[in-house]
Amino acid sequence: MMQFMLLFSRQGKLRLQKWYVPLSDKEKKKITRELVQTVLARKPKMCSFLEWRDLKVVYKRYASLYFCCAIEDQDNELITLEIIHRYVELLDKYFGSVCELDIIFNFEKAYFILDEFLLGGEAQETSKKNVLKAIEQADLLQESQSEDWGSLPNEEIL
Amino acid sequence: MPAPIRLRELIRTIRTARTQAEEREMIQKECAAIRSSFREEDNTYRCRNVAKLLYMHMLGYPAHFGQLECLKLIASQKFTDKRIGYLGAMLLLDERQDVHLLMTNCIKNDLNHSTQYVQGLALCTLGCMGSSEMCRDLAGEVEKLLKTSNSYLRKKAALCAVHVIRKVPELMEMFLPATKNLLSEKNHGVLHTSVVLLTEMCERSPDMLSHFRKLVPQLVRILKNLIMSGYSPEHDVSGISDPFLQVRILRLLRILGKNDDDSSEAMNDILAQVATNTETSKNVGNAILYETVLTIMDIKSESGLRVLAINILGRFLLNNDKNIRYVALTSLLKTVQTDHNAVQRHRSTIVDCLKDLDVSIKRRAMELSFALVNGNNIRGMMKELLYFLDSCDPDFKADCASGVFLAAEKYAPSKRWHIDTIMRVLTTAGSYVRDDSVPNLIQLITNSVEMHAYTVQRLYKALLDDISQQPLVQVASWCIGEYGDLLVSGQCEEEEPIQVTEDEVLDVLEGLLVSNLSTPVTRGYSLTAIMKLSTRFSSVNRIKKVVSIYGSSIDVELQQRAVEYNALFKKYDHMRPALLERMPIMEKSASNGPTEIVQTNGEAEPSAVESKHPPPVTQPTNQANDLLDLLGGNDVVPVIQTTMPTKPASAGGELLDLLGDLSLSGGPAPAPAPSVPASQPPFLLDGLSSQPLFNDIAAAGIPPMTAYSKNGLKIDFTFERANPNPNIAVITIHATNSTEAEMTDFVFQAAVPKTFQLQLLSPSSNVVPALNQGTVTQVIRVLNQQKQQLRMRIKLTYTHKGSAVQDLAEVNNFPPQSWQ
Numbered sequence: 001m002m003q004f005m006l007l008f009s010r011q012g013k014l015r016l017q018k019w020y021v022p023l024s025d026k027e028k029k030k031i032t033r034e035l036v037q038t039v040l041a042r043k044p045k046m047c048s049f050l051e052w053r054d055l056k057v058v059y060k061r062y063a064s065l066y067f068c069c070a071i072e073d074q075d076n077e078l079i080t081l082e083i084i085h086r087y088v089e090l091l092d093k094y095f096g097s098v099c100e101l102d103i104i105f106n107f108e109k110a111y112f113i114l115d116e117f118l119l120g121g122e123a124q125e126t127s128k129k130n131v132l133k134a135i136e137q138a139d140l141l142q143e144s145q146s147e148d149w150g151s152l153p154n155e156e157i158l
Numbered sequence: 159m160p161a162p163i164r165l166r167e168l169i170r171t172i173r174t175a176r177t178q179a180e181e182r183e184m185i186q187k188e189c190a191a192i193r194s195s196f197r198e199e200d201n202t203y204r205c206r207n208v209a210k211l212l213y214m215h216m217l218g219y220p221a222h223f224g225q226l227e228c229l230k231l232i233a234s235q236k237f238t239d240k241r242i243g244y245l246g247a248m249l250l251l252d253e254r255q256d257v258h259l260l261m262t263n264c265i266k267n268d269l270n271h272s273t274q275y276v277q278g279l280a281l282c283t284l285g286c287m288g289s290s291e292m293c294r295d296l297a298g299e300v301e302k303l304l305k306t307s308n309s310y311l312r313k314k315a316a317l318c319a320v321h322v323i324r325k326v327p328e329l330m331e332m333f334l335p336a337t338k339n340l341l342s343e344k345n346h347g348v349l350h351t352s353v354v355l356l357t358e359m360c361e362r363s364p365d366m367l368s369h370f371r372k373l374v375p376q377l378v379r380i381l382k383n384l385i386m387s388g389y390s391p392e393h394d395v396s397g398i399s400d401p402f403l404q405v406r407i408l409r410l411l412r413i414l415g416k417n418d419d420d421s422s423e424a425m426n427d428i429l430a431q432v433a434t435n436t437e438t439s440k441n442v443g444n445a446i447l448y449e450t451v452l453t454i455m456d457i458k459s460e461s462g463l464r465v466l467a468i469n470i471l472g473r474f475l476l477n478n479d480k481n482i483r484y485v486a487l488t489s490l491l492k493t494v495q496t497d498h499n500a501v502q503r504h505r506s507t508i509v510d511c512l513k514d515l516d517v518s519i520k521r522r523a524m525e526l527s528f529a530l531v532n533g534n535n536i537r538g539m540m541k542e543l544l545y546f547l548d549s550c551d552p553d554f555k556a557d558c559a560s561g562v563f564l565a566a567e568k569y570a571p572s573k574r575w576h577i578d579t580i581m582r583v584l585t586t587a588g589s590y591v592r593d594d595s596v597p598n599l600i601q602l603i604t605n606s607v608e609m610h611a612y613t614v615q616r617l618y619k620a621l622l623d624d625i626s627q628q629p630l631v632q633v634a635s636w637c638i639g640e641y642g643d644l645l646v647s648g649q650c651e652e653e654e655p656i657q658v659t660e661d662e663v664l665d666v667l668e669g670l671l672v673s674n675l676s677t678p679v680t681r682g683y684s685l686t687a688i689m690k691l692s693t694r695f696s697s698v699n700r701i702k703k704v705v706s707i708y709g710s711s712i713d714v715e716l717q718q719r720a721v722e723y724n725a726l727f728k729k730y731d732h733m734r735p736a737l738l739e740r741m742p743i744m745e746k747s748a749s750n751g752p753t754e755i756v757q758t759n760g761e762a763e764p765s766a767v768e769s770k771h772p773p774p775v776t777q778p779t780n781q782a783n784d785l786l787d788l789l790g791g792n793d794v795v796p797v798i799q800t801t802m803p804t805k806p807a808s809a810g811g812e813l814l815d816l817l818g819d820l821s822l823s824g825g826p827a828p829a830p831a832p833s834v835p836a837s838q839p840p841f842l843l844d845g846l847s848s849q850p851l852f853n854d855i856a857a858a859g860i861p862p863m864t865a866y867s868k869n870g871l872k873i874d875f876t877f878e879r880a881n882p883n884p885n886i887a888v889i890t891i892h893a894t895n896s897t898e899a900e901m902t903d904f905v906f907q908a909a910v911p912k913t914f915q916l917q918l919l920s921p922s923s924n925v926v927p928a929l930n931q932g933t934v935t936q937v938i939r940v941l942n943q944q945k946q947q948l949r950m951r952i953k954l955t956y957t958h959k960g961s962a963v964q965d966l967a968e969v970n971n972f973p974p975q976s977w978q
Binding site for chain 2: 014015016020022023024046048049051074081082083086104105107108112116122124125128129130138141142145146157158
């Protein structure tokens with residue numbers, strides 16, 4: 001299974017963190033700091049895999065964002081690269097040509113999409129269409145509820 | 159109260175902060191506002207506030223005061239609230255805090271909610287961060303949802319079940335019924351998550367594994383459909399249909415086929431099909447091939463399939479994509495033990511990977527290269543590996559050097575090649591070589607007798623170039639100390655002998671002593687080397703001077719050595735040649751090399767020589783000189799005997815008796831025999847008395863003789879030459895007893911004329927078994943520097959049939975070769 005996924009910028013700023021193993025806040029911060037440093041130190045010609053503690057780390061850079069996953073020993077590194085790619089495609093479809101700013105300003109949506117794609121460190125849906133459909137429906141539900149309840153219109157809730 | 163600032167607004171504001179301090183100020187202000195808003199129990203904006211809190215948490219600021227608010231959001235009926243609430247719970251809460259248990263009831267309700275998206279949120283949260291207690295409470299709900307016909311929920315429930323099993327393995331049984339028709343689903347999401355669930359169960363329980371083996375045909379069918387089916391836009395990735403599912407199925411097949419012939423056979427065809435038909439131009443195809451190879455190697459596949467798998471890995475090695483090369487090297491490393499020959503075919507590609515730019519690839523290529531070295535390819539491989547050693551990162555050098563030594567030891571085609579390889583490693587990566595290599599190398603060099611001259615010459619030349627690499631310097635000084643005479647006499651056969659004088663050699667060694675680059679250990683080595691040369695070179699005065707200078711060195715180790723060596727020059731000069739003679743061939747013991755053998759003898763002398771540096775074979779000196787003084791100028795030199803620890807006192811008395819019988823003026827009892835270390839390792843006796851070590855050069859040709867034969871006791875002498883000092887004869891006595899009663903308390907003593915020196919080592923035992931059933935052996939070493947005819951007086955004492963027996967004899971029938 002995937003133990004955690006981190007998204008960070010080239011300056012090392014964290015944009016998303018999803019943990020599938022229980023760790024204290026302090027430990028998470030330490031791991032994040034260490035891993036960000038290690039990955040940012042890698043040269044462009046190096047391969048996308050590295051060994052870190054007892055895990056395998058798979059990372060890929062898309063524009064200004066690094067997508068970094070830690071998987072266990074028996075997991076397939078190459079398919080993990082495909083998982084990362086699939087997630088980027090989902091974000092891209094949802095936001096329409098996604099860029100880092102989209103993820104900064106709509107981080108909660110990035111999480112929602114991730115949670116429709118992965119669950120407990122494993123892929124739950126392999127069809128791009130189905131994931132996006134589910135998100136769409138959930139968004140609609142959010143909107144329709146707010147209309148029914150006569151509260152703030154959806155764009156203004158958060 | 160104005161509405162709290164919106165999330166996007168806050169993000170925008172915080173991003174305008176130019177310094178960390180400014181950002182912190184903004185955050186603190188906002189946190190205060192949020193806190194008061196929470197206090198007011200504001201329902202409308204709670205989710206906005208929590209969302210902002212989550213943003214600030216991601217920046218690294220504390221947000222624990224929002225934990226309870228998350229729970230309130232989860233409990234709300236609004237979907238937005240639930241969405242943010244569950245997100246907050248997953249980010250801010252974890253199972254270590256008791257607070258999280260408050261979620262359990264909400265989750266339970268939401269698992270039964272009428273809206274599937276709410277149920278989905280609950281399943282997701284439980285599957286990501288559910289603690290064992292929560293899992294126990296909610297497992298029943300999950301199990302129910304696993305049986306639903308709603309595929310959206312079923313797939314989530316399957317992964318949630320995986321999490322429950324991971325947290326509480328005992329609950330695995332309860333999910334078994336629900337797995338019955340999971341694989342008959344058409345929905346890929348459900349199929350994928352079901353395969354994950356089945357994998358988890360099979361990995362954890364051998365019973366489950368055997369139970370699910372019957373699914374192999376079904377899995378094979380599903381995989382086949384994926385490969386054969388036409389284009390399916392929904393699941394297509396670069397022309398491959400649902401690679402994620404394919405990979406998971408292959409992994410499950412691996413687990414089911416392992417150690418099971420039938421299952422392995424059932425999946426043979428499909429594996430071959432996947433291996434040959436999968437498109438390899440993109441990463442996704444290679445991902446499937448990679449998983450296929452892992453499966454083929456792990457199950458009981460037929461050899462043709464295995465070769466196919468290795469060939470795929472070989473093709474991977476040639477791929478431009480470094481990720482693929484990395485993965486190939488990792489897999490080959492796993493299979494090199496079991497499919498050695500197949501991997502050998504790709505040796506040249508692997509060796510090329512040593513030149514790769516990526517550090518991880520280089521390391522794997524190095525490990526794999528060492529695994530592939532064998533007697534046939536050693537020369538070629540070593541060339542590549544040495545080249546690698548030259549140019550690799552310092553982190554690799556130690557491992558690579560050790561690997562080279564190991565491989566060289568196992569497969570060296572010739573001694574010369576071996577020595578050359580070692581030299582190359584020492585000169586290129588000398589400082590990275592492990593400490594234990596130095597004694598191992600010394601031992602190797604000692605044992606390559608015919609290469610001594612060549613070795614010492616090469617090492618000397620290397621020293622002239624560079625004295626900074628300590629292991630090289632240590633080995634070199636040891637060799638120069640031992641074989642300096644060969645160096646100066648220009649005896650090298652293997653290459654052009656160099657012309658070097660004794661003074662030049664001593665210059666180099668003295669240079670090591672004073673150099674800043676030399677560590678204390680190295681200095682010790684060079685001082686001892688200089689000392690050893692005093693018996694091999696003629697410039698003894700110069701050596702004496704050096705040694706006396708270091709007698710006042712600040713370094714205690716050096717000082718002690720120098721003082722002892724000084725004493726050797728002054729009081730014990732007659733012992734010096736014997737002490738500093740050439741080292742014998744060292745038997746390799748399992749744990750360490752040369753150090754073991756020498757400690758046993760060396761302990762008799764109070765020498766503080768380091769264990770790493772084998773001291774020359776020593777003799778107990780004190781007693782001999784006392785005796786000489788007492789007896790003053792006689793023809794016979796008394797025995798210096800190492801006795802068994804049980805009888806030191808009586809040995810002294812008997813010694814006196816021996817001398818008395820030979821008509822010498824008596825003297826007071828000599829000092830008792832020096833204490834031999836209590837733990838006499840059998841190695842000493844094995845090594846020296848029964849299997850002489852010095853026998854390879856000049857042993858042949860000296861016939862054994864019977865020295866004594868009376869009353870059933872027979873004593874035979876066998877001879878070896880001490881290698882390489884021809885002045886020392888090593889005699890082994892063999893005492894046998896042909897009577898019917900054994901001889902106990904057997905003691906053998908010997909004395910030689912004054913021009914000789916004699917050392918008697920410990921006997922193998924003091925009981926000579928009856929009826930020739932065994933032998934007592936003992937080693938005598940005689941130094942015959944003046945090459946006079948060897949004569950010996952022996953005295954035997956033993957108890958036989960209850961009475962003490964004592965006898966004296968002269969041995970004059972030594973064969974001429976033993977003393978010429």
